[in-house]
Amino acid sequence: MVMRRVAIVGVGMTEFGEHWEMGFRELVAQAGLRAIEDAKLAGVKIDALYGGTMAAGRLIGQEHITALIADYMGLNPIPATRVEAACASGGVALRQGYMAVASGMHDIVVVGGAEKMTDVPVSDAAVALGGAGDQEWELFMGATFPALYALMARRHMYEYGTKEEELAQVAVKNHYNASKNKYAQFKSPVSLETVMGSKVIADPLKLFDCSPISDGAAAVVLAPMEMARQFTDTPVEIIASAQASDTLALSSRKSLTELRATKVAAKKAFELAHITPGDVDVCEVHDCFTIAEIMAIEDIGFFPKGKGGKATMDGETALNSTISINTSGGLKGCGHPVGATGVKQAVEITWQLRGEAGDRQVKNAEIGMTHNVGGSGATCVVHIMRRAD
Amino acid sequence: MVMRRVAIVGVGMTEFGEHWEMGFRELVAQAGLRAIEDAKLAGVKIDALYGGTMAAGRLIGQEHITALIADYMGLNPIPATRVEAACASGGVALRQGYMAVASGMHDIVVVGGAEKMTDVPVSDAAVALGGAGDQEWELFMGATFPALYALMARRHMYEYGTKEEELAQVAVKNHYNASKNKYAQFKSPVSLETVMGSKVIADPLKLFDCSPISDGAAAVVLAPMEMARQFTDTPVEIIASAQASDTLALSSRKSLTELRATKVAAKKAFELAHITPGDVDVCEVHDCFTIAEIMAIEDIGFFPKGKGGKATMDGETALNSTISINTSGGLKGCGHPVGATGVKQAVEITWQLRGEAGDRQVKNAEIGMTHNVGGSGATCVVHIMRRAD
Numbered sequence: 001m002v003m004r005r006v007a008i009v010g011v012g013m014t015e016f017g018e019h020w021e022m023g024f025r026e027l028v029a030q031a032g033l034r035a036i037e038d039a040k041l042a043g044v045k046i047d048a049l050y051g052g053t054m055a056a057g058r059l060i061g062q063e064h065i066t067a068l069i070a071d072y073m074g075l076n077p078i079p080a081t082r083v084e085a086a087c088a089s090g091g092v093a094l095r096q097g098y099m100a101v102a103s104g105m106h107d108i109v110v111v112g113g114a115e116k117m118t119d120v121p122v123s124d125a126a127v128a129l130g131g132a133g134d135q136e137w138e139l140f141m142g143a144t145f146p147a148l149y150a151l152m153a154r155r156h157m158y159e160y161g162t163k164e165e166e167l168a169q170v171a172v173k174n175h176y177n178a179s180k181n182k183y184a185q186f187k188s189p190v191s192l193e194t195v196m197g198s199k200v201i202a203d204p205l206k207l208f209d210c211s212p213i214s215d216g217a218a219a220v221v222l223a224p225m226e227m228a229r230q231f232t233d234t235p236v237e238i239i240a241s242a243q244a245s246d247t248l249a250l251s252s253r254k255s256l257t258e259l260r261a262t263k264v265a266a267k268k269a270f271e272l273a274h275i276t277p278g279d280v281d282v283c284e285v286h287d288c289f290t291i292a293e294i295m296a297i298e299d300i301g302f303f304p305k306g307k308g309g310k311a312t313m314d315g316e317t318a319l320n321s322t323i324s325i326n327t328s329g330g331l332k333g334c335g336h337p338v339g340a341t342g343v344k345q346a347v348e349i350t351w352q353l354r355g356e357a358g359d360r361q362v363k364n365a366e367i368g369m370t371h372n373v374g375g376s377g378a379t380c381v382v383h384i385m386r387r388a389d
Numbered sequence: 390m391v392m393r394r395v396a397i398v399g400v401g402m403t404e405f406g407e408h409w410e411m412g413f414r415e416l417v418a419q420a421g422l423r424a425i426e427d428a429k430l431a432g433v434k435i436d437a438l439y440g441g442t443m444a445a446g447r448l449i450g451q452e453h454i455t456a457l458i459a460d461y462m463g464l465n466p467i468p469a470t471r472v473e474a475a476c477a478s479g480g481v482a483l484r485q486g487y488m489a490v491a492s493g494m495h496d497i498v499v500v501g502g503a504e505k506m507t508d509v510p511v512s513d514a515a516v517a518l519g520g521a522g523d524q525e526w527e528l529f530m531g532a533t534f535p536a537l538y539a540l541m542a543r544r545h546m547y548e549y550g551t552k553e554e555e556l557a558q559v560a561v562k563n564h565y566n567a568s569k570n571k572y573a574q575f576k577s578p579v580s581l582e583t584v585m586g587s588k589v590i591a592d593p594l595k596l597f598d599c600s601p602i603s604d605g606a607a608a609v610v611l612a613p614m615e616m617a618r619q620f621t622d623t624p625v626e627i628i629a630s631a632q633a634s635d636t637l638a639l640s641s642r643k644s645l646t647e648l649r650a651t652k653v654a655a656k657k658a659f660e661l662a663h664i665t666p667g668d669v670d671v672c673e674v675h676d677c678f679t680i681a682e683i684m685a686i687e688d689i690g691f692f693p694k695g696k697g698g699k700a701t702m703d704g705e706t707a708l709n710s711t712i713s714i715n716t717s718g719g720l721k722g723c724g725h726p727v728g729a730t731g732v733k734q735a736v737e738i739t740w741q742l743r744g745e746a747g748d749r750q751v752k753n754a755e756i757g758m759t760h761n762v763g764g765s766g767a768t769c770v771v772h773i774m775r776r777a778d
Contacts, residue, residue: 003493023525049634054453057446061528063520064443064475067767070634071523071641077653079632080768081481082473086453092470096485103492104392131452134460136412139450243468245438245459252460264466378456379469 003102005225007235007388010039011347016216016335017185024060024116025072031217031340032073032112039221039231047106049080052093052113053339058128060116069112079106086132087288089113090342091243091372091381094220098241098383101222108227113343114217125213129338132375134248146210146289148250148376150202153291155256157204159306162294164204166309168195170290171208171332173318178329180359185214185335209290211330216337218344228388234354236368240272240384248378257306259373261380262299266371269382270301277301280323280384281365282352284345286373287330293317296371297325300382324362327352342372346383353387392491394614396624396777399428400736405605405724406574413449413505414461420606420729421462421501428610428620436495438469441482441502442728447517449505458501468495475521476677478502479731480632480761480770483609487630487772490611497616502732503606514602518727521764523638535599535678537639537765539591542680544645546593548695551683553593555698557584559679560597560721562707567718569748574603574724598679600719605726607733617777623743625757629661629773637767646695648762650769651688655760658771659690666690669712669773670754671741673734675762676719682706685760686714689771713751716741731761735772742776 012034014027022030028051036046051066062068070080085092090113097111117125130139133148156162172192178184195208221231228235244264247253253260270276277300285300287293294308302323303311311317317325328334328348331341349368351357370383401423403416411419417440425431440455451457459469474481479502486500506514519528522537545551561581567573584597610620617624633653636642642649659665666689674689676682683697691712692700700706706714717723717737720730738757740746759772 055446057444057517057520060524061516061520062524063473063517064522064637064764064767065473067474067634067763068523068637071636071638071767076635077633077650079770080474080634081485081632083485084452084454084471084473085456085469095468096470096472099485099488099492099494102494103488105488105491127450128446128452131446131450133453134457135449135451243470244466245456245469246465247460248453248457249460261466374456375453378453378460381468 004104006098006101006222006238007225007228008220008346008350009223009228009231009235010035010221011350012038013183013218013344013347014216015183016214016337018118019215020118024056024114027116027215027217028069028112028114029073031219032110035219035221041221044108046075046078046108046110048078048100048109049075050093050097050111051082052089052342053082053115054084054086054089055128055131059120085379086374087338088342088372088374088379088381089339091370094343094346094383095241095243095381097222098238101224107224109222110219111222111343112217112219113340115337115339116215117213117337118215122213137249146202146205149289149291150205151250152256153204156291159257162309165192166313167209167290168192169312170287170293171195174287174326174330174333177319177327177360178333181329181334184329184333185212186333205289211288211332211336214335214337216335216340218340218347220343220346235388236350236353236385237388238383239386240269242268242272243381246378248375250376258299259295259377259380261377262296265380265382266300269384273384275367280367280369282324282327282349282362283369283371284326284328284348285371287326287332288336300371319360320363327357327360327362345370345372349385353385393493395487395490395611395627396614396617397609397739398612398617398620398624399424399610400739401427402572402607402733402736403605404572405603405726407507408604409507413445413503416505416604416606417458417501417503418462420608421499424608424610430610433497435464435467435497435499437467437489437498438464439482439486439500440471441478441731442471442504443473443475443478444517444520448509474768475763476727477731477761477763477768477770478728480759483732483735483772484630484632484770486611487627490613496613498611499608500611500732501606501608502729504726504728505604506602506726507604511602526638535591535594538678538680539594540639541645542593545680548646551698554581555702556598556679557581558701559676559682560584563676563715563719563721566708566716566749567722570718570723573718573722574601575722594678600677600721600725603724603726605724605729607729607736609732609735624777625739625742625774626777627772628775629658631657631661632770635767637764639765647688648684648766648769650766651685654769654771655689658773662773664756669756669758671713671716671738671751672758672760673715673717673737674760676715676721677725689760708749709752716746716749716751734759734761738774742774
C-alpha cells in the first residue's frame with residue numbers, strides 16, 4: 001500500500017483586508033473561482049471540498065459552512081467537509097485534502113480557507129479568537145491572545161536576551177514584503193522607529209508586533225501527481241504533510257519559549273520529505289505576533305534556539321537571504337483572516353515555486369514550506385512543497 | 390494503489406441526557422476512555438484523533454476543541470483534528486478517521502463526537518442549532534429547525550397522504566427501543582396517544598415528534614483490519630463510507646419530500662459495499678424529527694417513496710421485523726447531543742454486529758448501516774459495517 005503523490009495544480013485568493021462590501025460567501029467564491037480558473041478546471045469534475053474556518057459560528061452565526069460553500073459555488077452533491085483547528089484551520093484543511101487525494105478516495109479536491117471577521121466589533125472578534133486557547137483556564141481568567149504571546153516574548157527575552165528591537169525587525173521585514181504583494185492588507189513599509197513607537201498592547205508587544213483582524217479567503221486545487229499536467233505546466237508537489245498537538249493552556253507546558261507542536265510536526269515533515277531545514281528556500285511561518293516568527297524559525301530548525309532574534313536583525317530571514325521567511329508579508333503584513341491563513345501560505349509557496357511571485361520572488365526557489373499554528377501552539381501543521389520539473 | 394480495510398475495534402459512550410454535573414471535557418473523557426478500554430488499548434500508541442462537534446464555540450465558548458481533548462486525555466503530541474458538519478459532525482469525523490486509516494497515514498485512530506448543550510438556555514441552543522441552516526435565508530427570517538422540518542412533513546403529507554399518526558408511530562417505536570438502552574436520555578415507552586396529544590411545536594410536528602436538547606459523547610477506535618484482532622475478537626469492518634452535500638436552504642431544492650444528499654450518499658455506499666438495501670439487517674437513521682426517519686427509510690431505499698409512514702405503522706421498522714431501524718432509540722429516544730450522534734450510531738451498530746445489544750439485539754445481525762444528516766439535509770454521511778468472521 002503506497003500513498004499517491006499529490007500536487008497543487010491551481011491557486012487563488014482574495015485581497016486580505018477589511019471587506020465591508022463582501023460577505024463570507026462572496027469572499028470564498030472569489031478565491032475559489034480564481035483557483036479553479038488557475039487550474040483550468042472548466043468542465044472537470046471536482047470530487048470533494050475541504051474548508052478551514054475557525055469561528056464562523058460566532059462571527060457570522062453560520063456553522064455547516066463548507067456545505068454552504070459547496071451550495072453557493074454550485075458544487076452539490078460532492079462531499080464538503082469543514083475542519084477547524086483555530087488559526088491552523090486552513091493548514092489542517094489542506095492536510096485533509098492531501099489525505100483524500102493521497103489515499104485514492106478522491107482525485108480533484110478543492111481546499112479553501114476563509115474568515116469574515118469585520119462584521120462584529122473588534123472586542124467580539126477578540127473573544128471569539130480567545131476560543132482558540134483554553135476557555136476555562138485562560139480566556140475566563142481574562143487572558144487574550146496578545147497577553148499569552150506577551151508571556152512567551154517576555155520569557156524569551158529573559159532566557160535568550162532577545163531584544164524588543166529584534167521583535168520589531170520581524171514586523172519591519174514582513175511589512176516590507178507585504179508592500180510587494182498586491183493581496184496584502186498593509187501595503188506600506190514601516191520603519192523600526194514606527195514599530196518601536198507604537199502603542200503597547202500587552203507589554204512587551206506593541207501594536208505593530210500583532211497581526212490584524214482581517215477578512216479574506218484562499219483556495220488551492222489538488223490532484224494526483226499523475227494527472228497534474230492535465231491542468232498545469234507547473235505542478236507543485238506536496239512532499240510532506242505533518243501535524244502535531246500540544247496543551248491548550250500555556251500553564252501546562254514545560255517551556256514558554258518553544259512550541260513543542262512545531263518541533264514535532266517539523267521534524268516529522270523533514271523525515272517524510274527526506275530533506276533538512278537547510279534545503280528549504282522559502283518558508284511561510286505563522287507570525288501571529290512577532291515573537292511567534294522568532295520561535296518558529298528556531299523550532300523548525302532554521303536557526304539555533306535563542307538565535308532567531310539576532311538572525312532576524314542580521315537580515316538572515318529577509319527576501320533572498322539565508323532563508324526567505326514570510327515573503328507574502330506573513331500574518332503580520334499580509335493579514336490574518338484566521339481560517340484563510342494556512343491556505344494562503346500554500347498559495348504563496350506555490351507562486352514562489354512557480355516563479356510567479358513578482359517583486360518578491362525568491363531566486364531559484366525549489367523547495368518551500370508552510371507552518372501554520374492554532375491558538376498559542378496547541379496545533380501545528382507543516383507542509384513541504386517541491387517544484388515538479 | 391488499494392486502500393486498506395478498516396475495522397472498529399473499540400467503542401464507548403456516555404449516557405445521553407442533561408449532564409449538569411459534567412462539562413464537555415469530562416463527557417469526552419468518559420466516552421473516550423470507555424472506547425479505549427473496550428479496545429484494550431492500554432500501552433498501545435494512538436496515532437491520531439478526530440473529533441466531531443458542531444457548536445462548542447457558541448455553546449461553551451471553546452473552539453479548537455479536538456486539540457483540547459488531546460490535551461485533556463494526555464494524547465499530545467498526536468494530530469488532533471476537529472471536523473464540523475452541523476448534526477453530521479460525528480459521522481463526518483468517522484469518515485475522516487476511516488480515510489486516515491485506509492490511506493495508511495495512521496494505524497490506530499480514535500474518533501470522538503460530543504456536544505454540551507445544556508450550559509446555555511434552550512433558546513440560545515436553538516439559535517446555535519439554526520447555524521446548521523442557511524443563516525441569511527432561513528434563520529434570519531425566523532425559521533428554526535422544527536419549522537423547516539414541519540414544511541417537509543406537511544408537503545410529505547400532501548404528496549403521499551402520510552398521516553400524523555404515522556409520524557407519531559416513529560416516536561412510539563424509538564422510545565420503545567430507547568427503553569431497552571441504558572445509555573438513552575428517555576427510558577420510558579410512550580403511547581401513540583401521548584405523542585398525538587403533545588404540544589404542537591411547528592404544525593404538524595408536536596413535542597414528541599422532535600428530538601431533545603442533550604449532552605453526551607461517543608467514541609470509536611479504528612485500526613487496519615490486519616491489526617484488528619490484536620485488540621478484539623469481534624472486529625466490525627467498515628465496508629463503505631460515503632458523503633454528499635445539498636443546498637442549505639430548503640427554498641433552493643427541487644423537492645421538499647426527499648433529501649438528495651441521502652440518496653446520493655446511500656447509493657454510493659451500496660455500490661462500494663456491493664450490497665443492496667435489502668441486505669441490511671440494522672440501521673441507525675437520522676431521526677431529528679419523526680418525518681426525518683420516514684424520509685430516510687425511503688431515500689435510503691428500504692421502502693418506496695411515500696410508503697415510509699405506512700411501513701412504520703405496519704411495524705416493518707420495529708426491532709426484529711423487516712428492517713430494524715434505530716434500535717438505540719435514535720435521536721428521538723436516545724437523545725441528540727449534536728456532534729455525538731453520528732459516532733453514537735456507529736457505537737450502536739458495533740454492539741449490534743457483535744451481538745452485545747442485550748434486550749434490543751437484532752437476531753443474527755451481520756450488516757449494519759449508519760445515516761447521519763447535517764442541518765435540513767445539506768450534508769449526509771453514510772457508513773456500512775459488516776461483522777468480520
